[in-house]
Amino acid sequence: MDEVPVEKRPKYGLNIYGAIAVNPYKLTILCEEIGIRYHYIIVDHSNGEQKSPWFTKINPNGRLPAIVHVKDDGSSVSLWESAACLMYIASEFDQEHHVSYPTGSEEYWQMIAWLSWQISGQGPMMGQACHFLRYATESVPYGLKRYTAECRRLYHVLDVHLSSSPFVAGSRLTIADISIYIWALSAKWCGVDIEEFPAAKAWLDALSQRPSFQRGLNVPAPYPFTDLKVSNPKRAAFYRLVEKKGTKSVQKDTDKWAKNAGML
Known part of the structure; x- marks a missing residue:
């Protein structure tokens, strides 16, 4: 290097x-x-x-x-x-399995299943919903409706599961919870009302009270996309700037690869 x-x-x-x-x-x-x-x-x-x-x-x-x-x-x-x-x-x-389970155990595979759910479903769908809500260069109502609806479906799945379990994989916090948490914390930014899903909201609030989560959310700077911050009218100008810069960046990348593919 x-x-x-x-x-x-x-x-x-x-x-x-x-x-x-x-x-x-x-x-x-x-x-x-x-x-x-x-x-x-x-x-x-x-x-x-x-x-x-x-x-x-x-x-x-x-x-x-x-x-x-x-x-x-x-x-x-x-x-x-x-x-x-x-x-x-x-x-x-994490040799003592504070946030994981022994490899091969039933709980381990449940953890991997929920981690896979996050990276293949929740994250990408929320990212697309956020794109059409915040960064699209033109209004695409169907795109926004499609991805927001899929996000709501995914949160329904999470909500039903958490209504009978304190964490997503067994009886303890795992890396699957951590992976899902940060996107759930950003629900409003992506066009989802987390209040619609009470069990998921209770889980989210409980994790947010953990000192370790509070410390992690401040590195390298305070995380800006929480529902509370996004809802604050005093921060509206900041988020308009974020959207403007994000739109410009997305457009630049899209045009670059579209041009290389002969689409422009």
Whole structure:
């Protein structure tokens, strides 16, 4: 990683590459919950740094978060995609299974099922709903309706499950809860009313009271997309700016790849 800027080179231990975006907060919450030290390295996605050659050596997909674990013997492991990072951190640092279960147990596979539900359903659907609500360059009513409805269906699934279980996988908090939590915390930003799903709302509120979650939500800066913050009229100008910048960024990326495919 010779081309990595000096201040962004991984240090000994666990390094989290992130920014003020939804998925990186999963990792800081996890690290705070299990009480491990980590180095947080900000990648400036406002200027496209996540697409730079040095970062795509860490994450070929050019997205956040990513991790680099520099081990005692000097070797290192680089990983990307939030679920893979969560699983790795739990495997390496959660030997007592504070937020996981022994590999192969029934509870372990339930945890993996809900983690898969999050990365294949909840996250992508909420991301698309958010796109059509906040960042689309033109009004697409069907797109907004389609993805918001699918989000509501997914939250109904979660709500029914949590009505008879304190956590999504067994009797304890796991990385699956953490992965689902940060998107549920962002429901209003994505066009979903979490109050419609009382069991999911109670679960969300209980997790939000955990000191570890509160600490994780403040790295590298206070998480800005909670329902409470999004609903605050005093912050309206800030969110209009976020939407404007987001729309510009999405349009630039879309045009680039459409042009390369001969569509423009």
